[in-house]
Amino acid sequence: MNVFGSGPGIERRVNVANNDVDVIVAPRGSSRPPGIISWFRSVAIAIRSLLTGMRVTAGYLFGRDKVVTQQYPENRETLEMNERFRGRLKLTHDDNGYMNCNGCKFCEIACPNQSIIIKDRRNPVNDKSELDQFIWRLDTCTFCNACIQVCPHDALEWGQDFEGAVYDRRLLVYTLNSYAGPQARLIERAIKKDEQPEELKATIEPRSRYGTGVPLAGDELPGVPALGGEDKEST
Amino acid sequence: MTAPIRTLDDRIRPSDTPDSPLDTQEYFINMGPQHPATHGVLRLMLKLDGETIREVIPVLGYIHRGIEKMGEAMTYRQFVHLTDRIDYLSALVNNWVVARGVEVATGTETNDRIEYIRTIFAEIERIQSHMLWWGVLGMDLGAFTPFLYGFRDRETLTDIFEETIGCRLTMNYIQPGGVMHDLHPNFVKRTKAALAYSKSKLHEYEELLSGNVILQERTRDVGILSAEDAVALGVTGPPLRASGVAYDLRKVEPYGVYDRVDFRTAVGSVGDCWDRYWVRVEEMRQSIHIVEQLIDNIPEGKTMLMKPAKKIVIPEGVYYNQMETARGILGMVLVSDGTSDKPYRIHLRSPNFNNLWALDAMSRGGRLGDLVANVSSLDLVVPDIDR
Numbered sequence: 343m344n345v346f347g348s349g350p351g352i353e354r355r356v357n358v359a360n361n362d363v364d365v366i367v368a369p370r371g372s373s374r375p376p377g378i379i380s381w382f383r384s385v386a387i388a389i390r391s392l393l394t395g396m397r398v399t400a401g402y403l404f405g406r407d408k409v410v411t412q413q414y415p416e417n418r419e420t421l422e423m424n425e426r427f428r429g430r431l432k433l434t435h436d437d438n439g440y441m442n443c444n445g446c447k448f449c450e451i452a453c454p455n456q457s458i459i460i461k462d463r464r465n466p467v468n469d470k471s472e473l474d475q476f477i478w479r480l481d482t483c484t485f486c487n488a489c490i491q492v493c494p495h496d497a498l499e500w501g502q503d504f505e506g507a508v509y510d511r512r513l514l515v516y517t518l519n520s521y522a523g524p525q526a527r528l529i530e531r532a533i534k535k536d537e538q539p540e541e542l543k544a545t546i547e548p549r550s551r552y553g554t555g556v557p558l559a560g561d562e563l564p565g566v567p568a569l570g571g572e573d574k575e576s577t
Numbered sequence: 578m579t580a581p582i583r584t585l586d587d588r589i590r591p592s593d594t595p596d597s598p599l600d601t602q603e604y605f606i607n608m609g610p611q612h613p614a615t616h617g618v619l620r621l622m623l624k625l626d627g628e629t630i631r632e633v634i635p636v637l638g639y640i641h642r643g644i645e646k647m648g649e650a651m652t653y654r655q656f657v658h659l660t661d662r663i664d665y666l667s668a669l670v671n672n673w674v675v676a677r678g679v680e681v682a683t684g685t686e687t688n689d690r691i692e693y694i695r696t697i698f699a700e701i702e703r704i705q706s707h708m709l710w711w712g713v714l715g716m717d718l719g720a721f722t723p724f725l726y727g728f729r730d731r732e733t734l735t736d737i738f739e740e741t742i743g744c745r746l747t748m749n750y751i752q753p754g755g756v757m758h759d760l761h762p763n764f765v766k767r768t769k770a771a772l773a774y775s776k777s778k779l780h781e782y783e784e785l786l787s788g789n790v791i792l793q794e795r796t797r798d799v800g801i802l803s804a805e806d807a808v809a810l811g812v813t814g815p816p817l818r819a820s821g822v823a824y825d826l827r828k829v830e831p832y833g834v835y836d837r838v839d840f841r842t843a844v845g846s847v848g849d850c851w852d853r854y855w856v857r858v859e860e861m862r863q864s865i866h867i868v869e870q871l872i873d874n875i876p877e878g879k880t881m882l883m884k885p886a887k888k889i890v891i892p893e894g895v896y897y898n899q900m901e902t903a904r905g906i907l908g909m910v911l912v913s914d915g916t917s918d919k920p921y922r923i924h925l926r927s928p929n930f931n932n933l934w935a936l937d938a939m940s941r942g943g944r945l946g947d948l949v950a951n952v953s954s955l956d957l958v959v960p961d962i963d964r
């Protein structure tokens with residue numbers, strides 16, 4: 343018997359709140375009997391226990407196949423995230439590059455942190471409400487996935503990019519959509535039914551990442567100059 | 578059974594009978610809020626007589642975020658994601674408590690697939706939480722190696738989460754009416770591989786730390802918490818079981834599919850740090866055993882039974898519901914006024930809050946150096962205490 347008493351537990355059956363519960367009781371080992379010989383024995387056991395632990399660590403020291411450390415950021419090119427990884431919010435686009443979002447604000451309502459601000463506008467051609475600006479506040483987003491879950495048009499998805507650190511917090515609030523205009527579905531339908539597709543496409547206006555209308559981004563802060571309309575930060 | 582109520586004044590008053598023959602004086606020192614061994618921003622005021630602890634007075638509030646209050650301004654579905662952040666190492670069980678509370682209150686039945694998925698994830702999370710605790714305990718007691726090994730092995734389990742859920746820590750996965758995503762096609766394969774790996778590593782843990790003479794000397798008969806004290810203080814989870822009370826909600830009031838699996842409750846007999854240590858290591862084995870029984874039998878079915886965009890309105894009333902996280906019993910009181918889709922009041926009974934007060938009972942009369950072992954063996958997550 344090991345004096346230190348690590349090892350398998352003792353199985354028993356006890357009654358708890360009128361239920362029979364199978365328990366397994368922690369081993370206690372045995373206490374050292376008095377005497378000089380048992381003292382030497384316990385010292386030997388103690389030393390052996392230290393050597394056993396060192397054998398494990400030595401196995402890692404000399405076992406080259408056991409290396410688990412990844413060399414980030416050197417391995418950026420080969421790094422692959424899981425497909426469901428929640429990196430950075432993105433709008434989805436169809437094959438022609440038109441976005442699926444129609445500015446219905448379901449995601450804005452579902453977001454627990456008010457991290458999404460949707461601005462709508464009315465299209466002069468088909469007189470339908472459509473997305474003007476999709477503002478996403480990365481700084482307050484908790485990556486809870488609620489927006490993607492509720493979106494009825496599958497217009498949102500997670501990107502795989504996780505390197506979001508910037509030097510200016512205003513850069514964390516930005517416009518997600520690259521253009522304001524009708525949803526992909528409406529453009530497709532207009533082309534199919536030939537309902538003024540060219541006029542509809544002509545209503546599309548570009549939107550920049552840190553353009554106007556974004557809270558914080560663009561604005562001047564005490565001692566910090568305004569950012570201006572262009573992308574100051576790639577990615 | 579009641580514990581005597583002592584005010585702060587009682588606690589800081591000098592003791593009448595210092596049992597030292599020398600003319601000594603009691604004094605106070607602060608441990609924390611920035612102390613590596615308190616695992617977060619927990620402050621302990623220690624009343625000491627030399628190196629002997631006379632009193633441990635926890636001071637709270639350094640990481641209070643008002644999560645319960647914030648919940649009142651959120652819909653039930655939105656509140657789930659905040660519960661990730663109370664005890665971040667049991668995020669899925671926290672989600673589940675809210676989800677089940679809402680389901681019970683609205684009378685929603687879930688299907689077997691949902692319950693299987695929830696149970697499997699809850700157990701995987703328990704293993705990863707205990708692995709992290711194991712590493713941190715090793716580090717607190719002066720061994721740096723376990724810390725690295727614990728984190729390394731936990732990675733294989735958080736990879737399972739990342740593949741299906743997309744997140745590793747704060748997941749917002751279990752929701753009222755189901756779970757957020759269906760399982761990833763790779764899930765069963767990856768989980769089996771990870772369990773096999775974890776099993777082999779548990780053997781390594783045993784060699785590296787459990788049998789180690791230093792760990793044994795520092796945990797044996799240190800910080801003894803009697804079963805009476807544990808029950809009176811409302812201690813739950815592994816610390817309660819280590820004191821010899823085999824109370825595990827998974828056995829006593831089974832939820833999920835725990836009534837369909839075979840596992841044993843690990844208990845201790847003395848209630849010292851060693852028992853708490855062993856109980857958690859054994860729980861990892863039992864959790865692996867539970868997942869192994871379930872992983873091949875996940876039935877088919879839908880994984881979300883409520884429409885995500887639909888309002889959830891709970892009938893007027895007070896609802897309570899509790900579950901066993903990796904640290905003890907998490908309970909949620911939910912008060913609804915029956916008209917809005919937001920809770921009128923939410924209160925959480927968090928396991929760490931009650932477990933924390935056992936620290937005084939187990940450390941009093943002991944040495945200052947043993948306090949670190951006691952804190953570590955309680956496995957406190959401070960954001961859960963303050964909420």
Ligand code: SF4
Nearest residue numbers: 443445446447449493
């Ligand atoms: S992203 Fe989806 S939910 Fe949000 S406004 Fe666009 S279509 Fe609506």
Ligand code: SF4
Nearest residue numbers: 453483484486487489
């Ligand atoms: S992930 Fe959650 S917090 Fe972030 S924008 Fe979407 S709903 Fe809001």
